[in-house]
Amino acid sequence: MAVPQPLNIHAYMQDVGRRARAASWTMARAATALKNAALTGIAETIERNQQALLEANERDLAAGAGLDAALLDRLGLNPARVRAMADGLREIAALPDPAGEITGLHYRPSGIQVGRMRVPLGVIGIIYESRPNVTADVAGLTLKSGNAVILRGGSEALHSNQAIASCVHEGLAVTGLPRDAVQLVETTDRAAVGELLRMQDFVDMIVPRGGKGLVARISEEARVPVIKHLDGVCHVYIDDRADLDKAVAVAFNAKTQRYGTCNTMETLLVAEAVAPAALGRLGPMYREKGVELRGCRITCRLLPYAVPAAEDDWYAEYLAPILAVRVVRDLDQAIDHIRCYGSQHTDAIVTEDLTRARRFLTEVDSSSVMVNTSTRFADGCEYGLGAEVGISTDKLHARGPVGLEGLTSQKFVVIGDGHVRK
Amino acid sequence: MAVPQPLNIHAYMQDVGRRARAASWTMARAATALKNAALTGIAETIERNQQALLEANERDLAAGAGLDAALLDRLGLNPARVRAMADGLREIAALPDPAGEITGLHYRPSGIQVGRMRVPLGVIGIIYESRPNVTADVAGLTLKSGNAVILRGGSEALHSNQAIASCVHEGLAVTGLPRDAVQLVETTDRAAVGELLRMQDFVDMIVPRGGKGLVARISEEARVPVIKHLDGVCHVYIDDRADLDKAVAVAFNAKTQRYGTCNTMETLLVAEAVAPAALGRLGPMYREKGVELRGCRITCRLLPYAVPAAEDDWYAEYLAPILAVRVVRDLDQAIDHIRCYGSQHTDAIVTEDLTRARRFLTEVDSSSVMVNTSTRFADGCEYGLGAEVGISTDKLHARGPVGLEGLTSQKFVVIGDGHVRK
Numbered sequence: 001m002a003v004p005q006p007l008n009i010h011a012y013m014q015d016v017g018r019r020a021r022a023a024s025w026t027m028a029r030a031a032t033a034l035k036n037a038a039l040t041g042i043a044e045t046i047e048r049n050q051q052a053l054l055e056a057n058e059r060d061l062a063a064g065a066g067l068d069a070a071l072l073d074r075l076g077l078n079p080a081r082v083r084a085m086a087d088g089l090r091e092i093a094a095l096p097d098p099a100g101e102i103t104g105l106h107y108r109p110s111g112i113q114v115g116r117m118r119v120p121l122g123v124i125g126i127i128y129e130s131r132p133n134v135t136a137d138v139a140g141l142t143l144k145s146g147n148a149v150i151l152r153g154g155s156e157a158l159h160s161n162q163a164i165a166s167c168v169h170e171g172l173a174v175t176g177l178p179r180d181a182v183q184l185v186e187t188t189d190r191a192a193v194g195e196l197l198r199m200q201d202f203v204d205m206i207v208p209r210g211g212k213g214l215v216a217r218i219s220e221e222a223r224v225p226v227i228k229h230l231d232g233v234c235h236v237y238i239d240d241r242a243d244l245d246k247a248v249a250v251a252f253n254a255k256t257q258r259y260g261t262c263n264t265m266e267t268l269l270v271a272e273a274v275a276p277a278a279l280g281r282l283g284p285m286y287r288e289k290g291v292e293l294r295g296c297r298i299t300c301r302l303l304p305y306a307v308p309a310a311e312d313d314w315y316a317e318y319l320a321p322i323l324a325v326r327v328v329r330d331l332d333q334a335i336d337h338i339r340c341y342g343s344q345h346t347d348a349i350v351t352e353d354l355t356r357a358r359r360f361l362t363e364v365d366s367s368s369v370m371v372n373t374s375t376r377f378a379d380g381c382e383y384g385l386g387a388e389v390g391i392s393t394d395k396l397h398a399r400g401p402v403g404l405e406g407l408t409s410q411k412f413v414v415i416g417d418g419h420v421r422k
Numbered sequence: 423m424a425v426p427q428p429l430n431i432h433a434y435m436q437d438v439g440r441r442a443r444a445a446s447w448t449m450a451r452a453a454t455a456l457k458n459a460a461l462t463g464i465a466e467t468i469e470r471n472q473q474a475l476l477e478a479n480e481r482d483l484a485a486g487a488g489l490d491a492a493l494l495d496r497l498g499l500n501p502a503r504v505r506a507m508a509d510g511l512r513e514i515a516a517l518p519d520p521a522g523e524i525t526g527l528h529y530r531p532s533g534i535q536v537g538r539m540r541v542p543l544g545v546i547g548i549i550y551e552s553r554p555n556v557t558a559d560v561a562g563l564t565l566k567s568g569n570a571v572i573l574r575g576g577s578e579a580l581h582s583n584q585a586i587a588s589c590v591h592e593g594l595a596v597t598g599l600p601r602d603a604v605q606l607v608e609t610t611d612r613a614a615v616g617e618l619l620r621m622q623d624f625v626d627m628i629v630p631r632g633g634k635g636l637v638a639r640i641s642e643e644a645r646v647p648v649i650k651h652l653d654g655v656c657h658v659y660i661d662d663r664a665d666l667d668k669a670v671a672v673a674f675n676a677k678t679q680r681y682g683t684c685n686t687m688e689t690l691l692v693a694e695a696v697a698p699a700a701l702g703r704l705g706p707m708y709r710e711k712g713v714e715l716r717g718c719r720i721t722c723r724l725l726p727y728a729v730p731a732a733e734d735d736w737y738a739e740y741l742a743p744i745l746a747v748r749v750v751r752d753l754d755q756a757i758d759h760i761r762c763y764g765s766q767h768t769d770a771i772v773t774e775d776l777t778r779a780r781r782f783l784t785e786v787d788s789s790s791v792m793v794n795t796s797t798r799f800a801d802g803c804e805y806g807l808g809a810e811v812g813i814s815t816d817k818l819h820a821r822g823p824v825g826l827e828g829l830t831s832q833k834f835v836v837i838g839d840g841h842v843r844k
Contacts, residue, residue: 025761029785100784106806112795114805117783121817204817225818246840253842339447350840361539361835362522363451373534373838382843383536383834384528395543395626396647397819400834412805412822413783416795418668418772420675421804 009187013195016150016183017202020123023180024148028120032097034175035144039093042171043086046136049167050082056163057132064156070260074130075157085136085164092140092386098404099146102413112419116410120146122204124407125196126389127152127218129210132160137387139168139182144386145407148181150203152196155188162186197222207390207402212317227402229367229393231317231343232262234375237334237360238278239351240271246372247274247350248281253374254348256289260319262391263346263368263378267314267324269334272298275327279303291321298327314341331356335363342366344393346378346400367393367400431609435617438572438605439624442545445602446570450542454519456597457566461515464593465508468558471589472504478585479554486578492682496552497579507558507586514562514808520826521568524835534841538832542568544626546829547618548811549574549640551632554582559809561590561604566808567829570603572625574618577610584608619644629812629824634739649824651789651815653739653765654684656797659756659782660700661773662693668794669696669772670703675796676770678711682741684813685768685790685800689736689746691756694720697749701725713743720749736763753778757785764788766815768800768822789815789822 027035046053057077064072098118105115124147128134135151142149153161165184172179185192197206197218206226208218219226236254238247254265270278275298283303286293293299294313295306306325313324314337328334331349338347348370349360357371368378378400380388385403392398398406449457468475479499486497520540527537546569550556557573564571575583587606594601607614619628619640628648630640641648658676660669676687692700697720705725708715715721716735717728728747735746736759750756753771760769770792771782779793790800800822802810807825814820820828 025785028787029781108804108806110799110804112799112804117791119784119787122787225816227818243840249840249842257843348836357837359451362541363447365450365541365544366833368834368836369539370836371838372840373836374842376843377532377534377836377838377841378834382530382532382534383836384530394647395831396649397831399831409817409819409821411788412790412800414770414790414792414795414799414805415779416793416799418665418671418794419799420671420796421679421798 009189009191010195012187013185013192013199016185017123017199019180020148020150020183021202023178024120024122026178027143027146027148027181028099030146030177034177035097035146036093038143038171038175038177039089039140041174042136042140042168043089045167045170046082046086046089046164049163050079053077053082053160053163054079056159059159060157067156071130071156075132075160077132077160081133085133088137088387089140092144095144095386095404097144098408105413110419111416113415115413117413118408118410120408123148123150123202124389125150125152125203125206125224127193127196127206127208127210129154129214130157132157132164134209135161135164135184136168138389141387141389141404142407143181145404147407150183150185150196152185152193158188193218194221197224200224209390227390227392227394227398227406229262229343229345229391232264232345233267233315233317233341233343234263234265234345235267235269235338235342235347236265236375237269237328237331237347237349238271238274239331239349239353239356240273241353241356242274242278242350243352244274244277244281247278248285250348250350250372250374251282252285254376255286255291255323257374257376259321261376263375264319265323265375266317267326267341269326269328269337271334272327272329276302279325286323289321291323293323293325295325296327299325317343331359335360338364338366345391346370346375348373348375367391431611431613432617434609435607435614435621438607439545439621441602442570442572442605443624445600446542446544448600449565449568449570449603450521452568452599456599457519457568458515460565460593460597460599461511461562463596464558464562464590465511467589467592468504468508468511468586471585472501475499475504475582475585476501478581481581482579489578493552493578497554497582499554499582503555507555510559510809511562514566517566517808517826519566520830527835532841533838535837537835539835540830540832542830545570545572545624546811547572547574547625547628547646549615549618549628549630549632551576551636552579554579554586556631557583557586557606558590560811563809563811563826564829565603567826569829572605572607572618574607574615580610615640616643619646622646631812649812649814649816649820649828651684651765651767651813654686654767655689655737655739655763655765656685656687656767657689657691657760657764657769658687658797659691659750659753659760659769659771660693660696661753661771661775661778662695663775663778664696664700664772665774666696666699666703669700670707672770672772672794672796673704674707676798677708677713677745679796679798681743683798685797686741687745687797688739689748689763691748691750691759693756694749694751698724701747708745711743713745715745715747717747718749721747739765753781757782760786760788767813768792768797770795770797789813
């Protein structure tokens with residue numbers, strides 16, 4: 001498939017933006033049944049076109065032969081992954097429609113009724129890399145929430161993304177919803193990203209997904225509001241009132257279930273009183289798994305194969321089989337550590353003590369706070385959002401995995417009977 | 423009262439920010455009863471110190487003798503306005519505490535419980551002009567929601583704001599809550615604003631209140647997220663199925679109850695079929711009230727004293743006794759007009775037709791949409807928010823009047839029993 005390269009990127013992107021805005025008006029008033037029919041239609045089209053999707057993906061993989069193994073792993077499609085895309089769309093179809101929901105409509109002493117209506121944001125821009133399933137997930141979430149979306153995937157996944165976008169367009173066409181509700185930027189020219197970031201008139205929110213450098217650059221340059229996370233320096237704190245079996249299970253899973261994900265634990269904090277017992281069990285498990293341990297002074301004394309951690313290790317998002325380990329006095333010191341070195345992504349406490357659990361949930365200011373649970377659960381699917389557009393560690397608008405609700409806002413609705421203000 | 427002018431504004435503001443951040447941690451875990459006791463304590467202190475407040479205000483008014491009348495009106499305090507400040511604080515005390523509220527906690531198929539906890543944003547910065555009651559309103563809302571606040575009022579109101587801030591500090595001191603939870607920037611040096619806008623480490627959200635030029639400049643310069651509105655080009659659309667008595671009452675009130683407020687109607691849209699009847703009644707009323715009418719061709723034919731509107735009039739926020747009037751074919755053309763010229767602030771339809779009311783509420787993308795109600799009701803107090811930190815026409819985070827909820831965000835809480843991800 002030849003990739004058309006428009007000569008004038010500015011004009012091309014303005015046209016994409018203008019069409020997205022127009023489509024967003026139609027999507028905002030589209031009936032729930034119609035949107036659900038499109039979602040299940042797209043799911044069927046994806047399954048029916050599995051072979052074509054895998055062939056397009058083959059082309060991307062062949063062209064990307066020189067890329068690193070982790071990236072190729074994210075880029076690759078197989079029958080199971082194609083099925084997962086289709087299932088994800090059906091799951092989104094089954095969720096309640098957020099658009100138009102009116103809450104809290106109540107009478108004020110003046111006699112007016114005041115409530116809030118949840119409404120689509122309008123046009124969402126997504127800038128992402130490698131994983132083609134993001135194309136289907138994000139198209140599904142934006143469609144369901146009544147938005148239009150402009151997708152800018154990585155050039156390494158262009159053929160896969162185009163094949164998925166064709167399925168999306170087929171599903172939209174059958175229901176009569178506008179094709180422009182889901183547009184894939186078809187140029188690999190990087191100038192297109194710069195254009196997207198500055199189209200305030202046509203784009204309401206940008207979600208960048210990718211490495212920290214990319215995301216930082218995008219949010220620096222953008223004039224459109226950006227929802228993002230930069231780092232995932234996630235902690236597990238093992239309290240001295242922890243059930244040690246749970247502590248070992250959670251701390252091992254949080255580090256080793258997958259190394260390259262943003263919700264993987266990067267620093268383990270252990271209360272002094274249980275450090276010998278907890279690290280005595282966990283240390284050998286990590287060692288056997290090939291996880292390098294970088295510890296504080298006490299950790300290194302307890303585990304002779306741990307190497308001393310430097311100050312930088314407490315800030316590090318390794319995304320690799322490396323773990324920083326620190327023994328702390330108590331919950332207070334654990335909270336202080338997380339406040340100082342954390343990235344407000346996901347942090348967990350393991351404890352049987354109710355008051356300490358409540359304190360941790362309240363005082364740790366992260367987008368997900370957990371009790372007796374592996375940080376690896378911080379994920380739109382696991383939370384029941386159907387999928388996620390991204391994960392936010394920003395405080396405004398949306399925090400944590402961003403699903404349908406994060407693609408909407410609430411406006412006030414006021415109903416009166418000729419009421420005037422005195 | 424001598425105003426101390428720090429030599430090094432950067433160092434001064436960094437210190438203010440650092441102390442606000444530290445206070446925000448204490449505020450985030452302050453008990454509801456303690457916060458409410460502080461609010462009622464501040465209300466009492468304000469009432470007890472009415473004389474001192476009025477004297478401080480006299481000093482500002484005397485110094486501002488050369489300022490324009492509208493500004494002096496906003497600046498002035500009197501016993502009724504002092505009482506209103508105290509009552510507002512008691513009303514905020516009576517509202518439910520938003521901080522810590524957990525919603526939607528439900529079991530997922532994996533066995534974990536997932537819900538969301540409402541939490542304070544942290545440190546709020548407010549930049550405002552003239553009206554001293556903002557100092558009390560904003561201190562009250564930020565305190566109740568568990569935030570710390572940095573207040574940067576106008577230099578013309580400095581003595582009044584200092585006197586109110588003293589009352590706030592007295593109320594905080596009695597309850598043992600940190601004084602730094604509410605800090606007034608004590609320098610009139612404009613460099614302090616520039617510093618505030620760039621203190622990402624210490625400030626989580628900025629709300630600028632003031633003229634469009636000021637707000638535009640602040641949001642251009644800020645590195646901290648800004649919640650704002652620039653224009654209030656509010657519309658009332660009189661549908662051909664309107665009850666004309668209600669239409670006349672709403673359209674007259676929306677324009678004439680106050681001219682200088684952002685929720686005042688600036689353009690009146692009237693359906694063709696009822697234009698002669700509606701304008702035949704409203705025209706003389708506006709004329710008698712001294713409201714200049716700038717109309718479309720049909721309006722000028724119906725009302726000989728109307729002057730022809732130019733294209734710019736449809737974009738204008740007059741904040742004055744001037745009204746743009748346009749006769750439109752129907753609801754569709756009214757929605758198109760609002761979409762094209764509106765500022766997404768507050769727009770109202772007058773109709774008895776349910777389907778048209780529903781369409782207007784859904785399709786007009788403004789922070790407040792109203793049926794049979796004067797746009798002048800778009801206000802935190804009228805909506806039951808206690809007061810407002812400002813009004814937002816942004817789409818992300820908060821729309822419309824911003825009260826306690828807009829000063830918080832929601833994080834995910836996850837509770838398990840040693841759950842690990844498969």
